[in-house]
Amino acid sequence: MAHRLRGAVALAAAALLAVTAAGCGDGDADGGTVKITWWHGQAAPYDAPIKKLAAEYSKAHPGVRIEPQLGTSNVDDMLQKVTAALAGGDAPDIAYMYGSWTASLAENRKVVDMTDTVKDPSFGWSDFWESERAAATVDGKVVGVPAVVDNLGVVYNKKLFDAAHVAYPKPDWTWDDFRAAAKKLTDPGKSVYGTAYPVSGGEDTVWRLWPMLWQQGGGILTPDNKKAAFNTPQAAAALDLWRGMARDDKSVYLDQNGEKFLPLFQSGKVAMVVTGPFALLDFKEHGIDYGAVPLPGYNGNHETISGPDFWVLFDNGSRRAKAAKEFAAWLSKPEQDARWSLAVGNLPLRKATTQLPEYKKYVDDFPGAAEFVANLDNAKKARPSSAAYAKFSEAVGNAITKSLIAGDPASQTLGDAAKKTDDLLAKEK
Incomplete structure (x- = not known):
């Protein structure tokens, strides 16, 4: 989850800032199917909803293929893994990143700025809880879209x-x-x-x-x-x-x-x-x-x-970045939120999700879940x-x-x- 840090994280954050764009393929040259690599950090069997969502999106969008990958078996190591991938020119298009890393990520020019995407009325940014929006934003730049939200x-x-x-x-x-x-x-x-x-x-x-x-x-x-x-x-x-x-x-x-x-x-x-x-x-x-x-x-x-974590996008060329943005926006819809967050026992990412039939089953299946959802209204500040x-x-x-x-x-x-x-x-x- 969003709250665990290791000493190596600080070193990885510093290394991330030093990574240049050299060597990163743009994926734009052939004009064919756009492949989006999605590092989710969820080991089996918790990756089942992710695989289903990726397959469904790929089928509905013939010009795009979403390829979900574990990325790393320990999400604590994701920043280091992404940093190494950026340096080697083989970065994922989307990666699961802790919210405590957003300040470092915001300074890296390979991170896709999601500000315009979330400000589009169709995205429904105001439907996400205040703590999520605050943690995603660094100096006015939205670094990623919510992947997981919690609270104490x-x-x-x-x-x-x-x-x-x-x-x-x-x-x-x-x-x-x-x-x-x-x-x-x-x-x-x-x-x-x-x-x-x-x-x-x-x-x-x-x-x-x-x-x-x-x-x-x-x-x-x-x-x-x-x-x-x-x-x-x-x-x-x-x-x-x-x-x-x-x-x-x-x-x-x-x-x-x-x-x-x-x-x-x-x-x-x-x-x-x-x-x-x-x-x-x-x-x-x-x-x-x-x-x-x-x-x-x-x-x-x-x-x-609250300890929100985020889907952070990396710029591997304009076509891949555009396709990754569109996929991230689709993934953030209430219907997909219900199938990703609620399916694995996480809190809903947005308020509209609580109006879906899946939410009633979720709170019935997980005693205490409704209380934690209500407690999101008590999360008003971000670190x-x-x-x-x-x-x-x-x-x-x-x-x-x-x-x-x-x-x-x-x-x-x-x-x-x-x-x-x-x-x-x-x-x-």
């Missing part, structure tokens, strides 16, 4: 709540309510934790803090993207709430590799998890009786964060469009980890991260 909410185990005689959370709950519930749900004798936090230091660590800033009116960077804005008393209080839960209440399972807390929820050892709709399929398959609610809030603000984001996010991830594991005060760890962020942003300019 809280999923809870009803059985554990009932056993602890704790009332199920309500949509208007507060962070103090969350802390109190987590403490009551914790049972050391049974190795049950009220909640969990991934402290790998990566983006999975970081993006859980940003909504707590936004809910209090704060921001990640200053409006001009030149300075850190997250080192505030409100942000420190938010992180210190988690620090107090972890160190004083002992109600938080600290997952140091970020891969255990969801399985622990599935096995009944964690009562609540801050997660997204991408986890619902596994929860359903494990037979968990669960519920879903928005994030706790401050003063009635339950703002969340900063800064090429330095991957690096300063790592500094923030380390700050969160130090506070929760070592117990360092949030004002200290966030202060250190803010200094590193300011240095990185200064170098970027």
Whole structure:
């Protein structure tokens, strides 16, 4: 999904900017069938809807052949794979890219500008949720069209709540309510934790803090993207709430590799998890009786964060670019959205999709899905469009980890991260 970053990503982003157009074939010379290579990043069996859509479009458009390919078995590596392909003159026409990469992608001249395409009234750009449109746009340029959208909410185990005689959370709950519930749900004798936090230091660590800033009116960077804005008393209080839960209440399972807390929820050892709709399929398959609610809030603000990912197009000549744009526009229609997103358990990409018959089946098949769809209205901001984001996010991830594991005060760890962020942003300019 959109939220995982690796150290190699920053290096790949820098390499992408250095790639030139030399060696990239234009595909325009023969005037025959236009072949569009589509790197989707979906391993079998999740690639079945993609293959069907590609075959259907190719059949309906005899002059175009859509060729879906895995691209890479690990989407985390997609940026590096695309960068290498661009350098070798064999780039895909369309690739699945994380939203956190858009700032770097926007600076590369091989990335097709989709601004005019989405502004065409037939595209229905306003039908996509605000968080998707914001994450796709860098300095007025639309870098890609939405491929996946998600958000963070809280999923809870009803059985554990009932056993602890704790009332199920309500949509208007507060962070103090969350802390109190987590403490009551914790049972050391049974190795049950009220909640969990991934402290790998990566983006999975970081993006859980940003909504707590936004809910209090704060921001990640200053409006001009030149300075850190997250080192505030409100942000420190938010992180210190988690620090107090972890160190004083002992109600938080600290997952140091970020891969255990969801399985622990599935096995009944964690009562609540801050997660997204991408986890619902596994929860359903494990037979968990669960519920879903928005994030706790401050003063009635339950703002969340969304991690949209995108279909990004690369310029392999005018004919291929034109055909790729037309295909991307077709793929973004509600009917195709239902067959791609809903078929694999993802949230709908656009509001019109929720009016289709497939949507009713989707929410029936995936308990909690309707709550996460409604929660998209709480996703109002995107992470900063800064090429330095991957690096300063790592500094923030380390700050969160130090506070929760070592117990360092949030004002200290966030202060250190803010200094590193300011240095990185200064170098970027």
